[in-house]
Amino acid sequence: MIAMLSASQLADRLARDAEAVCRHYLSAGHRAGNYWIVGDVANSKGKSLYVHLSGPRAGRWTDAATSQYGDLLDLVRETCGLVDFRDVADEVRRFLSLPHPASSRRGDAHTDPPVDRPAGERARRLFRMTKPLGRSLADSYLRQRGILRAAQHQALRFHPSCFYRDLVTGRTLSYPALIAAVTDPSGAITGVHRTWLDPGGDGKAKVNDPRRALGGLLGNAVRFRFPGNAPVPVIVAGEGLESILSLAHVMPGMPMAATLTANHLSAFRLPHGCQRLYIAADADAAGRHGIEGLSRRAQALGILPLVLTPELGDFNEDLRRLGPDRLTGHLRAQLAPEDAQAFLPT
Template identity: 55%
Template structure:
């Protein structure tokens, strides 16, 4: 097939990027402007992200994907080839043309909103800002009870977290909307502008996450941004999950930290211009290893000293809950630069 024909097919697939992902990458889910899945073979996970919105070609084009665990990248023709196990490109092109001839539902952003966001598009940055504005401070709420159950009791500098007692939850597109309590986190860019939100739906008594299939979901523009605790200057610690980041903060209360919300987004965070040293809070899993390595390489290319902080267990919240704050503090002190231990640790 001529190269321009392949490019035209990729562009046409990009216009239907969400429908392509729902069909061929059904193990994943939408998160804001991206589709998250384990890999290009459609295994469950979150290390591969596909752009659902973007220009038709060039950098950031709709349909382009990257797997942060392996460094692989490509377009939606590659997705069709890998998920179906096709070898001959003519077969890939034939399958793409077959798919494009089918009727497809409108993407999420054009549907009637299903969250607490009135007339704005569901999943948009504006919807995330409205949701966060409608939430309340977490002191004295189920969100505080939930975090306390995760051994996170020091909540200074956590203005990015709020509680919504009646946050909409929809299991899937065919199910009715439910109302559940949720921990809501603001996702912001380097300038502090909110671009998205993350929701953790909670059990009715705050004893844990809600008993639903996907108790955590993000919305809005996430890539490069994160949930911020403290204002970063020369030193910043970054990790995946909110609890995984808040756990080291129990013993490093003055160190600025950021939760990127997934391994894929961790690898793609944007660096503050003044940043000189970056601590990467690792999770012990393959996706976390890939994100760490990618982030360390990117930081080095900017002249930023990057240091991995490794938990004893699966993540730092596991360490905090199983071994306590004193043991966590001692383990982190051994991994920090001495000047940072003196500057950011209590006592």
């Protein structure tokens, strides 16, 4: 019956030898005292993600840059880019050399080698499982947020039953989800962002953390209206997906990028040919940190950074509560005259 372990039991088994798990799945990292230190769940070099190796929190990990956290079962899921819990459990059994339920009945002791996929491939695997956004629950969700033309953006897709694991209870569930592709400057998918949705259409799913990212975010973003490999002289960059989509709703021709977190906003790689950078602000301290970091980098590259501020908490709140006309007027006063003329309706 050992092959029938529950999710929490599998996580406990992994935690018994947390360092071995880290050395296998996060080989780019290193041990520092009671922690394993690495860049992120994509096994990048760095020191943002740390895993407790012993004690009562053995196996628990946190990524300070993305605010992701979880146990070693979540770590296996993220590093391998797995979606279904069955695939996660199979991968853990292979690592722990536990028999598979089917093979144990046959007496077959064969185990497959561990899955080791590049971060881009893992993200593309999930994105390939999605459907067009139009007329989906995700499209309806965004329309409720005042974002009416989201289906025009190729970076946005819909997954009708996306795997979700509750980090508190260990339960594995599935919810419909809005999926956004995170891409590098060449347009290659390096990660995905998931927003789990309530199946009945009542906003986001009623879970502790309905938004999570997977894959390589550092320097990259969810991009809208980027002109391929052509120079991008003017761009808007910001954190939140819905905040940037709200700006795209009233400035449909402006290239925009959602970096998803304040730390990733600070590290965003600016496009070739950029001359003016508008940074979409949110009303929080972490957002100010990201704005300051990106502004310094832009200035060092000879790019003029300008901050766009909402009237309320963020631009989606402005769009929903104040309406598109007032949001347009508020932006017109903040844009350079030539940009207001080019990108805002007259």
